[in-house]
Amino acid sequence: MLGVIYAMVAVGFTLFFGVLDVIKFSHGDVVMVGAFVxxxxxxxxxxxxxxxxxxxxxxxxxxxxxxxxxxxxxxARFLVLPLRKAPALNTLLITLMLGLALRExxxxxxxxxxxxxxxxxxxxxxxxxxxxxSLRVDSALLFVTGLLAIVIVHVVINRxxxxxxIRAVAQDPETARVMGVNFERxxxxxxxxxxxxAALAGVTNGLYYNEVNFGMGLLLGVIGFSxxxxxxxxxxxxxxxxxxxxAALQTVGAVWFSVPAYKDVFAFAAVIVLxxxxxxxxxxxxxxxxx
Amino acid sequence: xxxxxxxxxxxxxxxxxxxxxxxxxxxxxxxISVVAALLAMEKTxxxxxxxxxxxxxxxxxxxxxxAAILAIAGALHESHFALLMLATxxxxxxxxLGLTIQFGYAGIANFAGAAFFGIGCYTAxxxxxxxxxxxxxVILAGGLIAALIGSVLILPIxxxxxxxxxLITIAFGILFKTFLEVNDTLGxxxxxxxxxxxxxxxxxxxxxRLGEGVEASFYxxxxxxxxxxxxxxxxxxxxxxxxxxxxxFDAVRLDETAAAVSGINIARWKILAFVFGNFLAGMAGAVxxxxxxxxxxxxxxxxxxxxxxxxVILGGLGNPLGVIVAALLLLVLPEKLQIxxxxxxxxxxxxxxxxxxxxxxxxLPRRLREYFPQWSRE
Numbered sequence: 001m002l003g004v005i006y007a008m009v010a011v012g013f014t015l016f017f018g019v020l021d022v023i024k025f026s027h028g029d030v031v032m033v034g035a036f037v038x039x040x041x042x043x044x045x046x047x048x049x050x051x052x053x054x055x056x057x058x059x060x061x062x063x064x065x066x067x068x069x070x071x072x073x074x075x076a077r078f079l080v081l082p083l084r085k086a087p088a089l090n091t092l093l094i095t096l097m098l099g100l101a102l103r104e105x106x107x108x109x110x111x112x113x114x115x116x117x118x119x120x121x122x123x124x125x126x127x128x129x130x131x132x133x134s135l136r137v138d139s140a141l142l143f144v145t146g147l148l149a150i151v152i153v154h155v156v157i158n159r160x161x162x163x164x165x166i167r168a169v170a171q172d173p174e175t176a177r178v179m180g181v182n183f184e185r186x187x188x189x190x191x192x193x194x195x196x197x198a199a200l201a202g203v204t205n206g207l208y209y210n211e212v213n214f215g216m217g218l219l220l221g222v223i224g225f226s227x228x229x230x231x232x233x234x235x236x237x238x239x240x241x242x243x244x245x246x247a248a249l250q251t252v253g254a255v256w257f258s259v260p261a262y263k264d265v266f267a268f269a270a271v272i273v274l275x276x277x278x279x280x281x282x283x284x285x286x287x288x289x290x291x
Numbered sequence: 292x293x294x295x296x297x298x299x300x301x302x303x304x305x306x307x308x309x310x311x312x313x314x315x316x317x318x319x320x321x322x323i324s325v326v327a328a329l330l331a332m333e334k335t336x337x338x339x340x341x342x343x344x345x346x347x348x349x350x351x352x353x354x355x356x357x358a359a360i361l362a363i364a365g366a367l368h369e370s371h372f373a374l375l376m377l378a379t380x381x382x383x384x385x386x387x388l389g390l391t392i393q394f395g396y397a398g399i400a401n402f403a404g405a406a407f408f409g410i411g412c413y414t415a416x417x418x419x420x421x422x423x424x425x426x427x428x429v430i431l432a433g434g435l436i437a438a439l440i441g442s443v444l445i446l447p448i449x450x451x452x453x454x455x456x457x458l459i460t461i462a463f464g465i466l467f468k469t470f471l472e473v474n475d476t477l478g479x480x481x482x483x484x485x486x487x488x489x490x491x492x493x494x495x496x497x498x499x500r501l502g503e504g505v506e507a508s509f510y511x512x513x514x515x516x517x518x519x520x521x522x523x524x525x526x527x528x529x530x531x532x533x534x535x536x537x538x539x540f541d542a543v544r545l546d547e548t549a550a551a552v553s554g555i556n557i558a559r560w561k562i563l564a565f566v567f568g569n570f571l572a573g574m575a576g577a578v579x580x581x582x583x584x585x586x587x588x589x590x591x592x593x594x595x596x597x598x599x600x601x602x603v604i605l606g607g608l609g610n611p612l613g614v615i616v617a618a619l620l621l622l623v624l625p626e627k628l629q630i631x632x633x634x635x636x637x638x639x640x641x642x643x644x645x646x647x648x649x650x651x652x653x654x655l656p657r658r659l660r661e662y663f664p665q666w667s668r669e
Contacts, residue, residue: 079644079648082648083647083648089394089398089400090647090651092400092457093600093604093643093647094643094644094647094648096402096597097597097601097639097640097641097643097644097647098640098644100594100597100636100637100639100640101637101640101641101644103636104634104636104637104640105637108634108637218465218593219465222458222461222462222465225458225461226458226462229455229458262473264465264466264469265466265469265470265473268462268463268465268466268469269466271462272444272447272459272462272463272466273447275447275450275451275455275458275459276446276447276450
């Protein structure tokens with residue numbers, strides 16, 4: 001379950017990296033902002049008088065995804081594209097700072113932002129017993145939604161013309177332009193898709209844990225990035241694999257050590273060791289460098 | 292020589308005003324005018340002439356600067372807060388000088404600066420309260436342990452490029468903070484108490500009495516230690532940049548493949564830069580811990596690492612003087628301008644974004660390397 005959330009964030013990272021060779025560190029905070037927008041949408045919806053949970057859910061998820069897609073496109077247009085020619089460090093820094101700015105903006109401007117907010121329970125809460133395990137219906141629903149989202153993205157990238165354009169830009173921007181692909185528009189669209197996915201991840205996270213707080217973006221962002229890197233940047237399957245692997249590491253860590261709080265330490269240490277062993281990730285990134 | 296003297300006296304007056312003035316609009320006006328003056332100096336070429344003049348009379352300008360700083364400290368000898376500010380700026384500047392070596396010279400992205408600073412702090416805490424080690428050695432030990440842990444972390448960093456290396460430092464920074472919070476032997480989330488600095492029997496935490504009726508805040512001694520540390524770090528970093536070591540660092544930063552092809556051992560220089568940078572950060576951390584007296588894992592978050600990185604970028608990547616100016620601006624301004632205290636992180640982030648978009652060289656861009664000093668003397 002955790003794996004699906006991480007996988008969604010990781011797929012977003014991979015998309016960005018694949019298209020523009022850019023690590024957008026603000027991705028995790030986009031997840032967080034998405035969750036907050038969804039929360040606001042739910043509150044707004046309830047205020048307007050919408051009662052049905054399913055409708056509220058759709059409203060929340062839809063608003064969040066749309067809003068984040070716009071945010072992602074804006075970020076691409078104003079922050080990332082102008083820095084194309086600059087050294088990679090600048091883009092890294094600017095996205096990091098953007099993430100920090102987003103986090104602080106939510107903390108300061110959302111009413112009572114610095115406290116964690118409860119996320120409304122919009123999913124049925126029954127659970128089925130399967131042998132000695134009990135399966136919660138909402139977990140199963142979220143799992144299926146997450147998988148569906150990843151599958152949809154996969155289909156879009158591999159079977160549609162838009163996906164073809166994205167892949168073309170990822171492989172060779174210059175030739176793609178020569179072939180008539182509008183580079184800037186495709187970049188903005190890719191960022192939009194990635195951010196919409198992030199919004200979905202944020203909503204899923206909120207529904208799963210039943211709370212959102214402004215700090216969750218940072219941890220999720222770093223975890224998503226580690227997952228994407230461990231799986232091999234630029235490779236969607238690798239990102240999915242990385243997401244599940246990271247979740248597995250965290251769970252193993254929680255069970256192994258007597259103090260469950262060590263799980264994050266364990267997971268991050270494992271990531272560092274993995275990076276030392278396989279520097280380009282488990283499914284290695286095929287890269288050619290112009291010397 | 293005159294140019295250098297004028298420059299240093301002007302800066303000293305500005306710094307004094309910064310630390311003294313209380314009214315908020317005056318501080319804001321002062322900050323804006325400083326930035327405007329720096330940019331104007333750049334346009335008119337005055338800054339280049341001043342830097343050149345000071346590099347010709349190195350000993351003179353350095354000793355005058357030290358005298359000016361001690362004069363400022365003396366002028367403010369009664370104000371606890373101003374002296375604390377001064378010492379904090381000096382210590383953060385030392386840590387950022389270490390970061391400059393990593394970022395600006397060798398091109399290693401280190402987003403765990405606060406973690407290494409914290410390692411120095413915690414080492415000082417543990418060593419002062421549990422061992423009878425003299426405190427000067429404790430400061431050294433703080434730096435050494437930070438360097439040691441850095442040398443373990445460099446292994447994965449060496450095997451990776453660019454973004455991956457940044458990820459490793461970020462992961463380490465978060466790991467450090469989480470580890471401190473869950474581990475109770477190092478105090479857990481409540482943190483540890485650190486005893487004050489005590490060199491050769493002179494306990495730094497007692498108020499100072501110099502003669503009849505002249506009382507100085509006990510922070511004055513800390514200021515002297517911090518400024519000495521910062522000055523030595525500054526001298527070492529400047530010398531390092533001018534030397535063959537600095538040349539090798541720059542080669543590694545600018546183009547790894549070309550450097551490797553030319554026979555430069557990339558691993559060796561990266562290790563040296565990373566370890567030495569962390570050594571400086573660790574030492575600064577040790578002194579900071581002893582000054583503040585109490586440290587908690589909450590002081591060493593990822594946000595604090597980002598502050599260190601912002602200082603390095605704002606000042607101009609690779610320019611040690613820029614680091615000091617930026618440290619002054621970024622650390623003193625939020626304390627003085629109480630309005631923006633809450634919005635501190637947001638403003639830092641926005642400031643760095645704006646700088647990266649419009650003036651990536653920072654406030655005081657790094658000068659071109661002087662390959663043949665004789666040529667600039669004509």
